[in-house]
Amino acid sequence: MSETYQAIQLQQFAESFRAGARIVDLDLNRPGPGELRVRNHYCGINGIFDTQIARNAVDYVKIKLPTLTGVEAVGVIESVGEGVEGFVPGDAVVTTRFPGGYRTLNLAPVSHFVKVPQATREWLTLASTGVSAAMALEHIGAVQDGEVVAVSAAAGGLGHLIVQLAVLRGCHVVAVCGGREKGDFVRSLGAHRVIDYRSESVADVLAAEYPDKLDVAIDTVSGTIFDAFLDNVAPHGRVVVGGAAADLEGKPEIVTQPRIAHKLYYKGASVRGFMNGLLTDHWPAAREKVFSLYESGRLNITFDDQEFLGLDGVFDAVERLLSGHSMGKVVADLR
Structure with missing residues (x-):
């Protein structure tokens, strides 16, 4: 047999x-x-x-x-x-x-x-989600030291690593997540402003505190969070689309509003799609980076x-x- x-x-x-x-x-x-x-x-x-x-x-x-x-x-x-x-x-x-x-x-x-x-599960996470986090923030988002970085689903597997990588670059991190426990968690990672979408309006907070100030905004949710990121993108800012969890049912919401070009053109800003599977040539360098950060104790999982x-x-x-x-x-x- x-x-x-x-x-x-x-x-x-x-x-x-x-x-x-x-x-x-x-x-x-x-x-x-x-x-x-x-x-x-x-x-x-x-x-x-x-x-x-x-x-x-x-x-x-x-x-x-x-x-x-x-x-x-x-x-x-x-x-x-x-x-x-x-x-x-x-x-x-x-x-x-x-x-x-x-x-x-x-x-x-x-x-x-x-x-x-x-x-171990740690090395699995580094080689998969860790690489994705580095690629989204640094390759597609082209983050620079000290910029303002917004992250949706910030307490998730991908988000909590992006938050840490941005903090390590000296960035001011705006973390969007749901609930007090998740908020406390991302604060412990170094997030400077936590927006609890369950009790606050992401759009209202960004408009009041970060108008046109988001240099890099990484979104895996879509819907109103994407809209809020886009509305408040900085001149030359980058909105990175890494997923669309809100559209999981396969029926994306149809919205009527000014075309996206009008929100981007006068700021010289951009919306960039992040599809990690198209970036395999860049994975080795990203692996080397996140492996080194983990081994030196600067990146936690x-x-x-x-x-x-x-x-x-x-x-x-x-x-x-x-x-x-x-x-x-x-x-x-x-x-």
């Missing part, structure tokens, strides 16, 4: 990830030439992406059913294929390539993996206080992230 491993497989398109996906047993094969076989220890959760994959609503990923799922995982190499150099069994590696995440074992080309010191175990836990973790109650990086333990 051949050995098997388990993975979450999307078997049908559905409104939710849980409704469309199932845990399946798959044959355990040897790595071919140029491949690694990796036993995953932790996987990172990307609930919005997972939901949109389940709905076949991710334009840049062509889905052919059935498909395995998940993007990011860290684990230990079990075996290497012919011609592989620089990797040996026992090495800890991270992948950030779909669909390498939601599975107990990953068999993929060596180019899909990056070596890390340990197969916070994980959501909910524990998720095994592939069964992935479904709960996706829903936890979508609930808006999570704080910090959400991961599942696959060991």
Whole structure:
């Protein structure tokens, strides 16, 4: 009898990830030439992406059913294929390539993996979300020391790292999040002004305290928060679109207002899309930066206080992230 491993497989398109996906047993094969076989220890959760994959609503990923799922995982190499150099069994590696995440074992080309010191959730977060944070703030946002930086979903996995990276650059950070606990959390990271969107109007606060002063505004929410960032962008400022959580239902809000050009032209400002998958050539430098900051104790990683175990836990973790109650990086333990 051949050995098997388990993975979450999307078997049908559905409104939710849980409704469309199932845990399946798959044959355990040897790595071919140029491949690694990796036993995953932790996987990172990307609930919005997972939901949109389940709905076949991710334009840049062509889905052919059935498909395995998940993007990011860290684990230990079990075996290497012919011609592989620089990797040996026992090495800890991270992948950030779909669909390498939601599975107990990953068999993929060596180019899909990056070596890390340990197969821990910290190194998973650094190599995935840490890289994304650096790319959004520094490459797309082109942040300069001492600028005013606004961040939505600031207490989330991505947001809490962007806040810290901006603080390290001497920036004045405006953090948008929901609730007292999250507000206290981002203040502890160095945020200078916290806007609790549950009790304050983001638009009113920015108009009163930061009119035309946002040099970099990184938004993963869309809707009225994006509008408020855009309205208060500084001359030569950059509004970075890194997601649209408010439009998760696939029905973006239709608004009637002056064209965006009128808000940008006279300020020389810009709106920039951040799609990390298009920036792979820049990942190595970003990894080197965030790895160094973490090892020197200048960058901290916070994980959501909910524990998720095994592939069964992935479904709960996706829903936890979508609930808006999570704080910090959400991961599942696959060991």
